Amino acid sequence: MTNTEQHLHLYRRMLLIRRFEDRVYTLFLAGEIPGTVHQCQGQEAVAVGVCDHLASTDWITSTHRPHGHALAKGVSTRAAMAELYGKETGCCRGRGGSMHLGDPDVGMLPAIAIVGGGNTVVTGLGLAFKLRRSGQVAVCFFGEGATNEGAFHEGLNFAAVQRLPIVFVCENNLYGASTSYRQVSLVTDVAARAAAYAVPAQIVDGMDLQAVHRAAGEVIAAARRGDGPVLLECKTYRFAGHSRGDARGYRAREEEAQWKERDPILRLAARLRAEGHADDLARIEAEVDREIEDAVEFARASPLPAPDAALDGIYA
Numbered sequence: 673m674t675n676t677e678q679h680l681h682l683y684r685r686m687l688l689i690r691r692f693e694d695r696v697y698t699l700f701l702a703g704e705i706p707g708t709v710h711q712c713q714g715q716e717a718v719a720v721g722v723c724d725h726l727a728s729t730d731w732i733t734s735t736h737r738p739h740g741h742a743l744a745k746g747v748s749t750r751a752a753m754a755e756l757y758g759k760e761t762g763c764c765r766g767r768g769g770s771m772h773l774g775d776p777d778v779g780m781l782p783a784i785a786i787v788g789g790g791n792t793v794v795t796g797l798g799l800a801f802k803l804r805r806s807g808q809v810a811v812c813f814f815g816e817g818a819t820n821e822g823a824f825h826e827g828l829n830f831a832a833v834q835r836l837p838i839v840f841v842c843e844n845n846l847y848g849a850s851t852s853y854r855q856v857s858l859v860t861d862v863a864a865r866a867a868a869y870a871v872p873a874q875i876v877d878g879m880d881l882q883a884v885h886r887a888a889g890e891v892i893a894a895a896r897r898g899d900g901p902v903l904l905e906c907k908t909y910r911f912a913g914h915s916r917g918d919a920r921g922y923r924a925r926e927e928e929a930q931w932k933e934r935d936p937i938l939r940l941a942a943r944l945r946a947e948g949h950a951d952d953l954a955r956i957e958a959e960v961d962r963e964i965e966d967a968v969e970f971a972r973a974s975p976l977p978a979p980d981a982a983l984d985g986i987y988a
């Protein structure tokens with residue numbers, strides 16, 4: 673792949689996530705999607721920049737905000753949308769919904785909505801990969817809100833002591849629900865906390881696809897080589913509220929506007945346009961929109977799980 677081809681490919685992945693989330697928003701408001709949704713508009717560069725370095729045999733864990741991680745890791749758009757609708761054709765056969773997207777076939781554990789939940793579970797993946805000497809890597813996505821949970825510290829320490837092939841990717845979007853990180857931690861760089869466990873850490877501009885991609889490539893290669901775990905802190909921002917009922921009274925509209933100027937998708941698009949690829953961008957946009965409409969039609973037309981299958985997959 674040339675540099676341009678790679679950038680167009682990454683642009684497409686980010687745009688797919690953005691358009692998916694925007695469409696899900698209207699579908700949710702229209703009452704088509706049950707439950708609630710936590711959306712990731714603004715954070716696309718992190719999911720895409722990291723997952724581009726992973727094979728389907730590498731695994732990720734995710735959070736209550738998993739739509740972008742799932743699409744970036746290769747969960748099909750149809751299977752993700754159908755899961756949000758609670759349909760049998762969803763990636764978890766409609767049993768998980770928005771907060772539990774995942775698919776073992778593409779290396780994504782169904783997402784864990786307990787804050788910090790993935791930070792210890794990921795060590796099981798890492799330990800298995802190490803014992804099998806398989807060269808696989810596990811990536812744990814988490815928010816800065818998880819770092820005051822015991823699980824964050826236990827996971828990091830265990831991974832460090834065992835030298836596990838794990839990359840802990842913190843999406844530091846400044847707020848855990850309505851609480852600013854400054855109110856709950858005097859150490860505002862999550863990366864600094866990794867030093868407590870002798871885990872190397874890097875901070876990267878999470879609104880810059882190329883910066884995330886470069887940094888993620890380095891730390892994932894190091895983990896794969898057997899150098900032990902790494903923490904990558906991506907400074908980012910969620911453009912939407914925490915979940916769908918959030919009026920965002922805890923942050924200033926000026927702050928939101930400043931972060932929107934750093935929109936990772938617009939930044940990459942501007943660069944590609946300046947390099948003469950406007951036609952490719954228009955083609956990609958049309959293809960992405962068709963892919964999402966196809967997924968919506970697929971989800972709408974799919975059956976709900978049969979009532980007599982309610983006990984399938986229950987072990988005790």
Ligand SMILES: Cc1ncc(C[n+]2csc(CCOP(=O)(O)OP(=O)(O)O)c2C)c(N)n1
Pocket residue numbers: 736737785786787788814815816817818845847848849914
């Ligand atoms: C252990 C636990 N406590 C509280 C909650 C409720 N809750 C859901 S998301 C969230 C905020 C999480 O913030 P962060 O980890 O920074 O992720 P972000 O929402 O910013 O992506 C909270 C408090 C939960 N799901 N699990």
